[in-house]
Amino acid sequence: MASPAITAEREHYLNTDYGIRSWLFTTDHKRIALLYLVTITLFFFIGGFFALLIRLELLTPAGDLVQADTYNKLFTMHGQVMVFFFLIPSIPAVLGNFLIPMMVGAKDLAFPRINLLSWYVLVVAGILMLHCIITGGADTGWTFYTPFSTAFSNTKVIEAGLAIFIAGFSSILTGLNFVVTIHRMRAPGLTWSRLPLFVWSMYATSIIQLLGTPVLAITLLLVVFERAFNLGIFDPTRGGDPLLFQHLFWFYSHPAVYIMILPSMGVVSEIIPCFSRKRVFGYSAVALSSIAIAVFGFLVWAHHMFVAGISLYSAMIFSILSYLVAVPSAIKVFNWTATMFKGSLRFNTPMLYAVGFIGLFTMGGLTGLFLAALGIDVHVTDTYFVIAHFHYIMVGGAVMGYLGGLHYWWPKISGRMYPEWLGKFAALTVFLGFNLTFFPQFILGYLGMPRRYWQYPPEFQVLNVFSTAGSTILAVGYVLPMIYFLWSMRYGKVADANPWGAAGLEWKTASPPPTSNFEETPVVTWEAYNYDEIPAPEEVPVAG
Amino acid sequence: MSEHISSSKLYVGIWATLMVLTVLTASVAFIDLGPFNTVVALVIATCKALLVVLFFMHVKYASEKLTKMVIISAVFWLLILLFLSLADYSTRAIGHA
Amino acid sequence: MEQQRNAASLGMWVFLGTEIMFFGGMFLAYLVYRYWYYNEFAAGSRSIDVVLGTVNTAVLICSSLTVALGVKAAQLGKRKTLVTLLLVTILFGLAFLGIKGKEWYDKFEEHHVPGTSFSAQDIIDKYPQIPIEPAPTQIYFSLYFAMTGLHALHMIIGIGIFCFLTYYAWKGRYTPEYHTPIEIGGLYWHFVDIVWIYLFPLLYLIDRKPLK
Numbered sequence: 089m090a091s092p093a094i095t096a097e098r099e100h101y102l103n104t105d106y107g108i109r110s111w112l113f114t115t116d117h118k119r120i121a122l123l124y125l126v127t128i129t130l131f132f133f134i135g136g137f138f139a140l141l142i143r144l145e146l147l148t149p150a151g152d153l154v155q156a157d158t159y160n161k162l163f164t165m166h167g168q169v170m171v172f173f174f175l176i177p178s179i180p181a182v183l184g185n186f187l188i189p190m191m192v193g194a195k196d197l198a199f200p201r202i203n204l205l206s207w208y209v210l211v212v213a214g215i216l217m218l219h220c221i222i223t224g225g226a227d228t229g230w231t232f233y234t235p236f237s238t239a240f241s242n243t244k245v246i247e248a249g250l251a252i253f254i255a256g257f258s259s260i261l262t263g264l265n266f267v268v269t270i271h272r273m274r275a276p277g278l279t280w281s282r283l284p285l286f287v288w289s290m291y292a293t294s295i296i297q298l299l300g301t302p303v304l305a306i307t308l309l310l311v312v313f314e315r316a317f318n319l320g321i322f323d324p325t326r327g328g329d330p331l332l333f334q335h336l337f338w339f340y341s342h343p344a345v346y347i348m349i350l351p352s353m354g355v356v357s358e359i360i361p362c363f364s365r366k367r368v369f370g371y372s373a374v375a376l377s378s379i380a381i382a383v384f385g386f387l388v389w390a391h392h393m394f395v396a397g398i399s400l401y402s403a404m405i406f407s408i409l410s411y412l413v414a415v416p417s418a419i420k421v422f423n424w425t426a427t428m429f430k431g432s433l434r435f436n437t438p439m440l441y442a443v444g445f446i447g448l449f450t451m452g453g454l455t456g457l458f459l460a461a462l463g464i465d466v467h468v469t470d471t472y473f474v475i476a477h478f479h480y481i482m483v484g485g486a487v488m489g490y491l492g493g494l495h496y497w498w499p500k501i502s503g504r505m506y507p508e509w510l511g512k513f514a515a516l517t518v519f520l521g522f523n524l525t526f527f528p529q530f531i532l533g534y535l536g537m538p539r540r541y542w543q544y545p546p547e548f549q550v551l552n553v554f555s556t557a558g559s560t561i562l563a564v565g566y567v568l569p570m571i572y573f574l575w576s577m578r579y580g581k582v583a584d585a586n587p588w589g590a591a592g593l594e595w596k597t598a599s600p601p602p603t604s605n606f607e608e609t610p611v612v613t614w615e616a617y618n619y620d621e622i623p624a625p626e627e628v629p630v631a632g
Numbered sequence: 633m634s635e636h637i638s639s640s641k642l643y644v645g646i647w648a649t650l651m652v653l654t655v656l657t658a659s660v661a662f663i664d665l666g667p668f669n670t671v672v673a674l675v676i677a678t679c680k681a682l683l684v685v686l687f688f689m690h691v692k693y694a695s696e697k698l699t700k701m702v703i704i705s706a707v708f709w710l711l712i713l714l715f716l717s718l719a720d721y722s723t724r725a726i727g728h729a
Numbered sequence: 730m731e732q733q734r735n736a737a738s739l740g741m742w743v744f745l746g747t748e749i750m751f752f753g754g755m756f757l758a759y760l761v762y763r764y765w766y767y768n769e770f771a772a773g774s775r776s777i778d779v780v781l782g783t784v785n786t787a788v789l790i791c792s793s794l795t796v797a798l799g800v801k802a803a804q805l806g807k808r809k810t811l812v813t814l815l816l817v818t819i820l821f822g823l824a825f826l827g828i829k830g831k832e833w834y835d836k837f838e839e840h841h842v843p844g845t846s847f848s849a850q851d852i853i854d855k856y857p858q859i860p861i862e863p864a865p866t867q868i869y870f871s872l873y874f875a876m877t878g879l880h881a882l883h884m885i886i887g888i889g890i891f892c893f894l895t896y897y898a899w900k901g902r903y904t905p906e907y908h909t910p911i912e913i914g915g916l917y918w919h920f921v922d923i924v925w926i927y928l929f930p931l932l933y934l935i936d937r938k939p940l941k
Binding site: 198199202260264265267268271272273298299300301302303305306307310313314317318319320321325326327328329332335336339 | 732735736739740743744746747748750751752753754755757758761762765766843844845862864865867868871872875879
Binding site for chain 3: 637638640643644646650651654655657658661662663664669670673674676677680681684685687688689696698699702703705706707709710713714717718721722
């Protein structure tokens, strides 16, 4: 059943103005969010394409699809694109941009033009990255370790480094906007303890973006200078210390993983109470644990360097700190579970993603503790165990949270419902494909298969074949939402303001919202997640 | 930031203090204080920085606690970077020749 | 308007926080290598001109004064005073860059610029009391150029910003009710001054004790 196109009666942010200029020069945070959505989806497919090539090569033990040098470029570009041009911007720049002003009851972010600037900065960085990729790419791994990157690699290290350097500014500007908005633009009555947990998560994320990204920026700049001017800061033959690079790099890149996971945790904190029809268990604990993750996350970076040559004593310190940082994450998992306990559970697509997140993130997080133990890390570092660990968190966690959030807020963003049965099917496909891809990699790593190798001993082949098979299923699971989201914009069931019966200011305005978000500034007199007061929707919304 | 307007005399006074401290730090460098040369230099630098932050940047008169939180947090984070890294560098020699 | 001013000010302070971390990375590199190669750093520090460095520090402090007085002029609505002070600030900034340029030129002449033409031999010869190796001395100079270079870049951006501020001030855009750009521009300028306040002793004053 086709519904009429959105251009019916009411004016909202999508139909208020047409033409490419109205999009490219917009300062409306909702439109900027969609600009970001298009951009990062493009990069998701590029990074995914490299992943498929990697998995294709690893179908057979021999290095028979590409040459070794090419393989090095494949995993490098996969990592760089996925981390810096998809994961880091994803939820903050898409969902954060779209929702934060509405969630705090504001018309827009604190600095709308800086918001638009941050998108353009990412686009410029992205173009530079694309050019780098097309003209050969870098082969240093996304980690740019010296002195290989500075003195030995003969690939496009400078260009890749500069692209990521520029992308970092986009991240910083986004974080700056969010911090100022959350501090200064909350609606009357909206105290910190009434804020949605998504906002708390985004605040914590923004702190990390602001304090960590500059260090990555200077580090990459030093690598670029060293390479361009033959400096020697990281060259051991000239008195430099390669580990200095690693300290500086991981000082950002470890908190970066919390930039990637905290927003997803925020999404889950919104979805779970809605589809359990219950308040969040332990609101304060969840809110404060977001801040704790942001703070503690900065204290653990050298656990990426246990075997690199740091002193044993500092390794012990970082190992203990790494155990501590798991605690606030565990608190969240307990609280989400407790929220679901005796709740009136409905398993719509967003809930499937959220529950999947909890399971997969827990596995990823726990295997992080394996790695934090010095004795174990010596054996599994730089093996597929590490790769499985971080993909469980990044893909099983962050991406599932992102997809869950997209589905949950899609009615608000587009005014349409996505097809529910297809949504569920895609979610299950993603879950199945994901586990088939990455669980075997835990085993492979434990058995000793090193990472970043383009060929491997034949005894590892069976598990690699499972993994590659899983990746094709996963790819299908990712492509499906692209298709049905687009489909829904024209043919999806028209959504009303609050199809899920959810709590939160964003659901009190129309779907899609007017450009100024609210007809008049809301005054908040209720606590967050007041599901005891909000009636559940009569029926589970499904597209006709 | 408050709309407190400082007196020009205050600004000139701070300026003069900063100039004196500059001359002081440059001169003391030529005196042998052993390891304390570095300490003195950094203490003087921090005093100068504080004067600029508190008076020229109006933080002393800022009604916003948040401003001070931002500064303290940034400095604290920098210290995390410096000290935890030094935890590695200063202990590498233990157990080695 | 008040909320906008508040937001802009907070935004600038947060941005300055990120700048602390940006420069901070290089401070770590400096810290590590000074710890490892104290002698080379000491000798390298002696080879840069402490007089010019001190003068430059004074220049920046003067510029901070003119900035602070400029903000006050804006608060009081004194347009002509504001424009004058902004112009003087820019002049101080240009003076700083000029002196820095001269210092860099000297380094270039002395072959102390890192790269293929680097040579620490003259330093080794001049300070026989300080035993040093050439390679770590190059690290000192790499950091010298990186840190002063990044600082100079921030100065150039600051001068650019102040050119815009001067133009708009001259046009009469700033009033006692609205002078936020002057305030936050001033904050940025003071920050760049503070970075130099630390760079000066760390680069120029490592070891100036009289040698036996």
